[in-house]
Structures are given as structure tokens and as C-alpha cells.
Amino acid sequence: MGRFMLRRFVNYLALVIIAASLTYALAAISLNPRANFEGRNPKPSAASVTATLNEYNLNPDTPLLVRFGHWAGGVAHGDLGRTVTGGQVNDEFGRRVGVSTRLLLISTLLGSMGGVMVGAWGAIRQYRASDRISTLASFGVLAMPVFVIAVTLKLWAIDLNDAVGHKVIEYTGEYDPGLSGTGEILLSRLQHLLLPSLTLIVIQIALYSRYQRSSMLDVLGSDFLRTARAKGLSRKAALMKHGLRTAVLPVVPLLVYNVVLLFTGATFTEKIFGWHGMGEWLVNSISTNDVNATAAVGLFTAVVVLIAGLLSDLLYAALDPRVRMS
Amino acid sequence: MAVQTPSVQPTASSTAVTTRPAPRRRSRTRLTAIRFARNRTALFGLLMLILLFLMAYVAPLLYKWSYTDLDFNAFQQPPSASHWFGTDQTGSDLFAMTARGMQKSLVIGLLTGVICTVLAAAVGASAGYFGGWTDRGLMWIVDLLLVMPNFLIIAVLSPLFQGTTWLVFVVLLAAFSWMITGRVVRSMTLTLKDREFVKAAKYMGVPAPVIIFRHILPSMASMLIIDGTIQVGTAIIGETSLSYFGFGVQAPDVSLGTVIATGTPAAPSFPWLFYFPAGCLVLICLSIAFIGDGLRDALDPNSSRAKARKNRKSQEGPTS
Numbered sequence: 001m002g003r004f005m006l007r008r009f010v011n012y013l014a015l016v017i018i019a020a021s022l023t024y025a026l027a028a029i030s031l032n033p034r035a036n037f038e039g040r041n042p043k044p045s046a047a048s049v050t051a052t053l054n055e056y057n058l059n060p061d062t063p064l065l066v067r068f069g070h071w072a073g074g075v076a077h078g079d080l081g082r083t084v085t086g087g088q089v090n091d092e093f094g095r096r097v098g099v100s101t102r103l104l105l106i107s108t109l110l111g112s113m114g115g116v117m118v119g120a121w122g123a124i125r126q127y128r129a130s131d132r133i134s135t136l137a138s139f140g141v142l143a144m145p146v147f148v149i150a151v152t153l154k155l156w157a158i159d160l161n162d163a164v165g166h167k168v169i170e171y172t173g174e175y176d177p178g179l180s181g182t183g184e185i186l187l188s189r190l191q192h193l194l195l196p197s198l199t200l201i202v203i204q205i206a207l208y209s210r211y212q213r214s215s216m217l218d219v220l221g222s223d224f225l226r227t228a229r230a231k232g233l234s235r236k237a238a239l240m241k242h243g244l245r246t247a248v249l250p251v252v253p254l255l256v257y258n259v260v261l262l263f264t265g266a267t268f269t270e271k272i273f274g275w276h277g278m279g280e281w282l283v284n285s286i287s288t289n290d291v292n293a294t295a296a297v298g299l300f301t302a303v304v305v306l307i308a309g310l311l312s313d314l315l316y317a318a319l320d321p322r323v324r325m326s
Numbered sequence: 327m328a329v330q331t332p333s334v335q336p337t338a339s340s341t342a343v344t345t346r347p348a349p350r351r352r353s354r355t356r357l358t359a360i361r362f363a364r365n366r367t368a369l370f371g372l373l374m375l376i377l378l379f380l381m382a383y384v385a386p387l388l389y390k391w392s393y394t395d396l397d398f399n400a401f402q403q404p405p406s407a408s409h410w411f412g413t414d415q416t417g418s419d420l421f422a423m424t425a426r427g428m429q430k431s432l433v434i435g436l437l438t439g440v441i442c443t444v445l446a447a448a449v450g451a452s453a454g455y456f457g458g459w460t461d462r463g464l465m466w467i468v469d470l471l472l473v474m475p476n477f478l479i480i481a482v483l484s485p486l487f488q489g490t491t492w493l494v495f496v497v498l499l500a501a502f503s504w505m506i507t508g509r510v511v512r513s514m515t516l517t518l519k520d521r522e523f524v525k526a527a528k529y530m531g532v533p534a535p536v537i538i539f540r541h542i543l544p545s546m547a548s549m550l551i552i553d554g555t556i557q558v559g560t561a562i563i564g565e566t567s568l569s570y571f572g573f574g575v576q577a578p579d580v581s582l583g584t585v586i587a588t589g590t591p592a593a594p595s596f597p598w599l600f601y602f603p604a605g606c607l608v609l610i611c612l613s614i615a616f617i618g619d620g621l622r623d624a625l626d627p628n629s630s631r632a633k634a635r636k637n638r639k640s641q642e643g644p645t646s
Binding site: 015018019023026027029031032139140142143144145146147148151152155158264268282283287294297298301305 | 594
């Protein structure tokens, strides 16, 4: 087991290094940081722009390999380089991971638990009205791009606020900077958290319930459930204790995988609701030609995929005694 | 590596593949069609998709406004008899824009779905069939592409393709969405590789590509068809999502993503700018999902729905 995980880890690590290098190379070739300075008013002189670009290791005229060497050397020492505006990518990175975590914590918890519950419930009541409705609803949600869900929720919130005549639901940013007092700040944060969380929760419930439903259906006809019933357990107890536990097994690794991937997958949610997290950074850094920031996001995503893969492997082995990895 | 081989070999399907008499094939297609037609949601999806196609391609021919027209007598007008979906701040007709966007989104979705499935089938089957270094090399590429986030890569590359054709975009989308299917095809190939009809063909000296395309891939046709429909939906969502941020289809061209993106800022006061194109997009994806689900039930030999429905009827009587 230990050796297996180690081999797995080394393999993933190689992939991460290559993926991150490729991302840096693509970003360095494709994005043009010089354009950012030329758009400024008053327009800086060409020489000073070149000097600044050189200082930030962003000059497109420097050979790619040289730039890559600088960047990789920095990354090896834990320095992700400078942004287009001269800030440290590291600082921005830390801030944004924090924002993303605050956004994702509650919503993934509620979303994954809700998804498992809805899926199991649908399977137990297969083809009844409630199952049909929840299946149809999850189809509906999965047929919607995230930005459609997010913008629709935002428009509804605006309508609601107008109807009430008071800003009940907030839809931009993480908090109101003008507030003081713990209670008020907490309330404001909750108000701001509601819509982006709802977006993420709805999507996750729809997705996980599909998997949970089909895995629960497989379990429902199994012998061990019949045995449990024959032992005298009530249907509910048998389903809860033996059915759900077995059925959730195959869904857990997938769940972990998706949860971890949400860190950059929440791009639309963050962007539309104005949360300055990793997902928003991805879009912003590309549209502002910020090569080092883009590379940082690429590196982060690759590492996150690595962690997700390892974690789901480990969790599966821990949960399912039938799995022997050697 | 332990290869799972199913203990119960479905004999019916293997004879169908080896002998493959013409009438049996037709009857299988007919069976699928009948089972599909019995599924009301799937039929509804098909009907809806046909209507959406008509709206995208036929309606603009009969409609008064083209997507490039500007009506200077109607800025930000709500839906009316003259402008079915209303107009935006420059006087463009939203129905014409939406139809144009749907054309692009539908074509991109279908093309990407097809290319992606073909790519996955070719790569997955080759990896599984040849094994060894081919397998290792191809699976390593699959892993690498899975680690590189496709949204980020396509978005990063988008400046390079500004001003070129949207076909580049199709290629990019397809190039980054075939990997999971490729893996599934590979593992299915591994189980098929040791079956009698493949071995027989191999020892008769049939070249490998022919075995792959004539014997192995047809055996997983149903999986590929179902996956293809799912990919079409995924591609449409991917395309519109990228275009929404300006990383996809570029300005002079119109896709549903760009139509929705331009409408969004004004949507709080002029809701039709968002709801109509977004509604069309959701309907497209929904109809494709319904069709895919119906195909899955119709093509799956041990699908439970037909049986379950019969049981339910006999137990509970005709309810609904």
C-alpha cells in the first residue's frame, strides 16, 4: 500500500511539473504583457516599459527558455514571481486561496450531503413522482451552464430586493467594508455568502444525486440487504445502515475529486458574484496578460488535481475493505 | 495489471458481431428505435431539438430582421410583434441574434462531439489493443491532459487565435475533452481483445487497424453513441462558457455565450436580454440530455426501465 501510494505520488509529481511548465510556456507565448503598458495614459516610453518588463521577467523579447528558467528557479524556492502591476504573486495567491476556501467550505458540505441524500431518496422511491421530479430537476440544473444559474439567481435577488424595498440579499463581494460590530459583520457576510453558495450547492446536489441514485439502485437489489431484512431489521434501518453505507462508497472518491477541483472550478460563481478567489483570478489574469499569475493558477490547479487524485485513492482504500492496493 | 473479464459473456452480442447478418442488424436498429419511441421524455427531447434547429436555421430566413440589422426606432424595446425577443441598446434584434448564436453553438457542439468521440475511440482502442509502450505513452498523454485544466488552457490560447476561424475553437474544445471516454474505451478494448472473434480475425492475418475499426469499435457502438450525445451537450456548455468570458467565439461572430454575455449587464432592467438567449441555451442542452438518456435506455440490452415500467404497471395499475 505504502509503496503503491509512493509510486503513484512520484508519477503525479512528474505530471504536475510538466503540466505547470507547459502552462507557463503557453501563457508566456500567448499573452502579451506589453499591451498593458501601451494602453496607459500618459504612454510610457518604450525603454521604460522594456525595463519594467525585464524586471518582472515578462519581456516577450527574452527567449522563452531564459524566462522559463527564471520562473522555474523562483518557483523552486517558493517564489511565484511578480504580477503585471509589480505585486508579488505569492501575496495575491495566499489571499485568494483564503477567499475561495471561505466560499467553498459550507457549500461543498451542504452540496455533497444534499446530493447523497437526494440521490438515495430518489433510488428508494424509484419511478415515483418524487423520484421523477428530482431526476428532472437535476437534468435541468445540469443542462444549465453555471453562468446561467448564477446570473438567474442574481436577477431574482434583485427582483426580491426591489419588491421588499430593502437589500435583503447581497450579490457582490464578500462583505460590506463599512460595517462595524461582530453581529453586523457576521450578518453581512452571511447575506453575501447566500447566493454564491446556493449556486454551488444546487450544482453539486444535481451532480452527486445522479451518481448516488444509480449506485443506490445497484445496492437495493443485493443479497445483503435481503439478509439484513431477514434478520429482522426494519426496512428503514436496513437501508440506512447497510444500503446507504455501501452505496455511498463509489461516490466518495468522485466527490472528493470534484470538491477539490472546485477551487478553480468556481470561476463563474466567483466572477459573477465578485468574490476575489482563485477562479476569478484565472479569468482576470488571462484577460490582463498576467503571465506569472496565470502560471500560478495553472500550477495550483495541477497540484490540486494531484491532491484530489491521491486523496480519492486513499479514501477509497480506507472506506472499502475489499480494495487491496499493492 | 489485473484485467477484469466479465464472467458471464453475453453470447447474443458476440454472435451478432462475428456473423453480423444484414436482417439482424436492421432488426436491432428497429428494436432500438421502438424502445426509444416508447420513452416519452426522449421523444420530447428529440422534438424539442428539431424545433430548436428549425428556429436556428429556418426561422431567420423568414424573419424580418437579420442579426446585423440595427433598428434605430427601437432601442431596448421589450418583446413585441415586430421584435419577437425585443431589442438591445444598439437596436439589434435579439431573436435574430439568438438564432445566429444558436446556429454557431449547435454546429460547434455537434462537430466537437463527433471529433471528440472519434478521437477517444481511436486512441483508447489503440492503447488497449496494442498494449505495451503504445498503451503507456497514450495513457500518459491522457493523464497529462487531465492534469492541465482545459478551461485555463483554451482561455490562455485564445489570444493566439483571435481573428481566425471558429473552427480552431472546435479543434481546441475537442482536443481537451476526449480523455475520460478514451480511458473507458481502453478498458473495454482490454476485455474485448481476448474474445474469440477478435482472436480469430487476428490469426487470420487481419491487420490491426481493420480489427480495431471493424470488430472492436462496433462492439462498443452503443457506449460511443451515448457518450457522443453527452459530449455534444458538454461541448455546447463549454463553448458558451468560454465565449461568455470572451475566450471563445470572437466579436464579429456570434455565439449563444456572447449574446448572453452582452445582455447580462443590462439584464436587471431589461430582463429579456438575458432570459431569452439563456432559455434557448438551456432548452438545447436539456433536449440533448433527454435524447442521451433515452438512447442509453434503448441501447442498453439489460436496461431496467422497460422491465421496471411493466412491473410497476402490473403492480400498481395505470396511474400517472
